[in-house]
Amino acid sequence: MAADSGTTDSATVAPKAEFAALRVLAIEDVDIMREVLCAMLQAVGIGHCVGVATGARGLELLAERPFDLVFCDLTMAPMDGLEFLRRLRLHPDPRLAALPVVMLTGRTEPSCRTQALGAGASAFAVKPVPLLALQDLVRLALR
Numbered sequence: 001m002a003a004d005s006g007t008t009d010s011a012t013v014a015p016k017a018e019f020a021a022l023r024v025l026a027i028e029d030v031d032i033m034r035e036v037l038c039a040m041l042q043a044v045g046i047g048h049c050v051g052v053a054t055g056a057r058g059l060e061l062l063a064e065r066p067f068d069l070v071f072c073d074l075t076m077a078p079m080d081g082l083e084f085l086r087r088l089r090l091h092p093d094p095r096l097a098a099l100p101v102v103m104l105t106g107r108t109e110p111s112c113r114t115q116a117l118g119a120g121a122s123a124f125a126v127k128p129v130p131l132l133a134l135q136d137l138v139r140l141a142l143r
Helices: 031-043 055-064 081-089 110-118 131-142
Strands: 023-027 048-052 069-073 101-105 123-126
Touching (some): 023 031, 023 055, 031 069, 048 055, 055 069, 055 081, 069 081, 081 101, 081 110, 101 110
């Protein structure tokens, strides 16, 4: 199922115990954004977040160890989020090919959403993503 994140904001969000066992891979080329994303995911209860700077490294890491969910930036170089997603969806390991992916971007053009969901993203959101919406994205992507 694919959908957009909500725009609900909250100053404080209680971590969800349901997320404690989850292993999330965060692919983001901007160092501080990657750190913030992992910190936010942990703030909503994600038990383990690993961040990498490139889609290529993300694919390598997914082949090396199990993850439950991927958050990926749309606009990266040299491999953008769409190319990462296309390669993941074509992976010969069916578990990896079906892995839920939340696509994130700072771009607001409707075509970004259309392209991401069309390429197989489980969910899509425009950054910055409020904490409460982040919880909703995790739930949505894991359905």
